[in-house]
Amino acid sequence: MTIPFDKLKQTLKAVLDSRDFAEESSELIANLFSESSLDGYHSHGVNRFAEFIKNVDKGVINPRALPQKEQSFGAIERWDGHRGAGPSNAWICMDRAMALARKYTIGCLALRNTNHWMRGGSYGWQAAEGNCMAICFTNTMPNMPPWGGTTPTTGNNPLIMAVPRKDGHVVMDISLSQFSYGKLWQHKLQEKPLPFPGGYDADGNLTTDPAEIIATRRILQTGYWKGSGLSVMIDLLASLLSAGQTTADIGKEEAETGLSQVFLCFDQEQLNSSDDHQDMVNRVIEHFTGSVPENGKSVHYPGEQTRARRQQALQNGIEVADEIWEKVVGL
């Protein structure tokens, strides 16, 4: 079925309000889940909402908790998320990192004791909307083997970078496994092979068969040894900067909770005039997308397709599977 953005958001907000969230939190969380679906990221949008509420009901997520500043070092601050909702914690902390950047040109906020932020790209778009360049990342539970290993002892630790641009922000949102488990399940249900090897089969060979990979739990790192190295560095930086839990620590929790995240911002306006900034960004994007495309393909800058999907869904509404909608309405 097709649902307009406002209706989706109101419906999610009503569920959140029934779970004792503060008014400001439920507004923020409903908006972030709805925007993820608006942008086509259902797996971190409406499709994930029932699991989010389950985690509230189980006590993994504390609906009354708000993030608080613990330590200030000027341009860098440490906050504690008190195991509140991941999306609102992350949004509030990115907002604060932007305020620090406006004051110091550079601003960094390290957050510990938070929960899954859902779609990391949300906070990249938030920064770009506020005229900040941003880098943010999170650790996760152990869900990916390191290079050369067979058991998951590192995380797929998402990494987001964002640059504001008048004609469409440039926002990259990647995780460090080549494919997410969500993508593996989607391909398995559709009985389709992955476009590229995404992990190992039971014999230790790389495979494009999603079912084999789900069975071995040996998902492939982005770029083999490179994504493996990047994941351990992100875990180290996130936990050391926030004085929070490492992926190893999170693995000892009963659920994926107590995550560490970093939000780093640069204030565009202090660094370059608006005209210079736009000119440089456009120069990069025009050159990048100007590559002669492969047959039948096209070259997109990061965020371009997200923006197109958003514009379309704002006009036509958001496609939501009937069974998902029924589940959400019944929460």
Add this chain to the structure above:
Amino acid sequence: MTIPFDKLKQTLKAVLDSRDFAEESSELIANLFSESSLDGYHSHGVNRFAEFIKNVDKGVINPRALPQKEQSFGAIERWDGHRGAGPSNAWICMDRAMALARKYTIGCLALRNTNHWMRGGSYGWQAAEGNCMAICFTNTMPNMPPWGGTTPTTGNNPLIMAVPRKDGHVVMDISLSQFSYGKLWQHKLQEKPLPFPGGYDADGNLTTDPAEIIATRRILQTGYWKGSGLSVMIDLLASLLSAGQTTADIGKEEAETGLSQVFLCFDQEQLNSSDDHQDMVNRVIEHFTGSVPENGKSVHYPGEQTRARRQQALQNGIEVADEIWEKVVGL
């Protein structure tokens, strides 16, 4: 032949001194090239030295130029490299970023108008030795196609992250093509296929044949679309923060020059006690490397093998190909 570190460094320094480098610069540059070979990275060490000198003789690298501060925003500064030597420019700027981090907990230096820094990992080790956590990156000339494109309109933009650790620093040094051209040439000369697809053949299919990839110039991005996105973000951040040249701009130069780089540091001592820091890092590393290894493989943390090679080469000397040594001595 086998050459002790000190002899290698003195030999390189004598060549640099003959090219009008300031005493401090030639000492720094000779040390950085020699350390890269010591650590086993010959392609950015002694093997690259003749080309570096050629670029000095051609005027691409100005031996008298030193990097200078252009703008200060407190914890973040902008410097101009005046097209001096890339390695000494980068070393001086990382040193300054570390000083900023000691003052502000976080420190960032953005450098424009510099030359190739050779081995990016050098500056990660430098930061870790100085008890700083660091992220640094550089743009390059256009040498890699974007995802979906066939002509090189982005760079393989190296990304380095470092965390200090008593029993061996954790240092990641990756570039955003799955394999470097150096690696392709090495495999081609040895008539060996790549271990994984590293680019496209003339028919547009992924291939492990290095000769085919060298012919098409379609090297593969690290993690396909992910490395493509990361490369354009790094180009944007490097050029916007430094107000320097973009990869597109560098492509208009007659040689690869006028690069933009960023050095970001966090002071370990202000963020965590030494004991807490070591404990957290060791927890991450022990968990990471504790993955059950694949048959016949082992799991290494980033920097582990570099450190082992260094310790061995300090004892046994550095293996240098005879023809390379003759060329260097004759410069």
